[in-house]
Amino acid sequence: MPEDPLHRLYENIGDDGITQIVAAFYKQVPGDDILGPMYPSDEMEAAEERLRDFLIYRFGGSQKYVQQRGHPRLRMRHMPFAIDVNARHRWIELMTKALEQVEMSVKDRALMLAFFEHLATFMINRES
Numbered sequence: 226m227p228e229d230p231l232h233r234l235y236e237n238i239g240d241d242g243i244t245q246i247v248a249a250f251y252k253q254v255p256g257d258d259i260l261g262p263m264y265p266s267d268e269m270e271a272a273e274e275r276l277r278d279f280l281i282y283r284f285g286g287s288q289k290y291v292q293q294r295g296h297p298r299l300r301m302r303h304m305p306f307a308i309d310v311n312a313r314h315r316w317i318e319l320m321t322k323a324l325e326q327v328e329m330s331v332k333d334r335a336l337m338l339a340f341f342e343h344l345a346t347f348m349i350n351r352e353s
């Protein structure tokens with residue numbers, strides 16, 4: 226069976242790398258004019274943990290996310306949030322900045338960004 230490149234990436238950066246990326250992303254959210262109001266301000270720590278656990282699960286690590294939240298069904302879970310192309314671009318902008326702050330190979334960073342870009346486009350659920 227061909228190896229999933231995201232699993233190889235996970236072997237390189239581990240739980241620590243993912244934790245750092247998600248922390249760097251969420252640090253920017255409250256001050257963001259588009260994304261800030263969308264995220265629950267009283268639950269930022271819990272939200273950070275959900276994204277972190279999802280990524281660890283998706284990249285081949287601990288199954289905690291699925292055990293706690295069930296099948297991800299991310300598009301459905303994002304329906305309550307008005308995600309247009311601007312929100313999608315902003316999410317990717319913040320994530321790109323987060324990825325720049327964490328040490329990893331150029332190849333791994335590109336792979337991770339491509340993964341996020343693909344999913345973020347899939348999450349668009351409103352016209353601008």
Ligand code: HEM
Pocket residue numbers: 260263264265268271272273275276279294299302303306308312313316341344345346348349
């Ligand atoms: C396209 C722009 C996006 C916007 C505006 C957005 C916004 C949000 C918001 C407002 C939440 C609720 C925070 C919470 O309480 O957990 C959320 C949850 C979440 N998002 Fe996104 N998101 C976007 C893209 C993505 C992408 C690309 C991923 C995956 C890589 C992702 C993964 C998640 C996960 C795992 C949760 C928690 C789901 C749960 O278990 O309830 N999101 N997102």
